[in-house]
Amino acid sequence: MRYMLLIYDSENVDQEVMQNEFPQWMEYTRRLREAGVMLGGEPLEPTPTATTVRGKTGAAFELTDGPYAETKEALGGYYMLEVPDLDKAVEWAGQMPHVGRGGSVEIRPIMEIEN
């Protein structure tokens, strides 16, 4: 099954912590590739760079500076994995470097559209 692992993290993490963590993310990504489970994945620029398009019924859409909703944790990146089941996806998610300091991962199965 394919899963999207959405990486949620505080955007106020100490710069130094982030830098020290970077090699761990590289290593984690390398292990995903080596295991042959990684279909893709990228980090995202932080929410101040976000632009939200919001539609209005019967009117032109509007643009908002920033994310759709302000939350304590913001989406910071994603991985797309191909693994047999949810337990395997959980296992990989639990190994992400930011989890060790309280970050979270939302696991969402990719909707399979059958032709």
Place this chain on the structure above:
Amino acid sequence: MEDALQDAFERALHNWSGGSPRNPRGWLYTVAKNRILDALHSRKRLGEELPETAASDSRISDLEEGRTLDDQLRLICLCCHPSLATRPQTLLTLKLVAGLTVNEIAAAFVMKPKTVGQALTRAKTKIRLAGIPYDIPDEGHLKGRLGTVRNVLYLTFNEGYHSNSDHSLYRVDLCREAIRLARLLTAIYPGDTESVGLLALMLYQHARSPARSTSDGRPVLLEHQNRGLWNMPMIQEADGHYRRLASKRIDHSEGWYILHAAIAREHARAETFSATDWWRICTLYSELYIRKPDPVVLLAWIGAESYRTSPEAALDLMEVHHLEAHLTGYRWFYSTRAELRRRAGRSLQARSDFEKALTMTPNPGERRYLEDRIANLD
């Protein structure tokens, strides 16, 4: 209220948190349903007596013969997958493993059948779409999963044991199912001491059921229960399980359920209320509290302390620990303190606590009981 407490408080500690697979996962409606549900469902569950011992529970020995035992465990593990919240875990277990109908579950949990149906559909859809595996977890994850299974079983048992309504027929059934499944669990994993502890605990508690309420549903305090009504064969079975634990030199502090079973055992072995070993019970509660410093555990502990020392000393402990602030809205706090105040001769204060408990109590039998207590105050 020692009985109500020591029986009831686990419930507050286990707070509720709030489709068909694509092939080859078509098992949910095919293999599992046909093999297990039909087998379980065909029996007359409601009229059936709880077998006195595990050996006489023919379903367990039947199961051991085939692969069905494996299937059952796989199904339990699926229903109790940690990616599901406690409520859907419990509903799924009762529906798919215990084989209760939606209407029976709804009656037992005082929910609308439609709500139960919707919750089950949501949970099944998640199982199917999220790819929750239909497998017994590997060694590394099994321990955690068994913990979840025990939690669900004990919640089910408590739901049956502590009635919030008058649906007693269905509720006793929940106790039976919880005990049956715990037997199954211990049959599969005889070395899993916490599960054995859970089974012993439920048996000790269920054995007291015949004496726990009057025919019109009023609770009878442990102090006033007719111990002759207790189910002795069930207590003996519990003793057997407990002795097995003792022979394994289990450190009590290891297991939450083992500790609970030890407390329930002390009550079961006391020939009269005044013969109760309160020293030992207080020690066990203190171990429980060290393991889980929860105000509800503290309340039960203080309740036991009132018999070891005095109601006055227990009331002082409540003050020192600011227990009321921690347990606002918990009716057993008020009914417990009411009893302590009554025993200490503080009738006026006791009345106000009983009245407060009354405003929080939905169960008709319990309400009549509290009204009696108020009427009998000096």
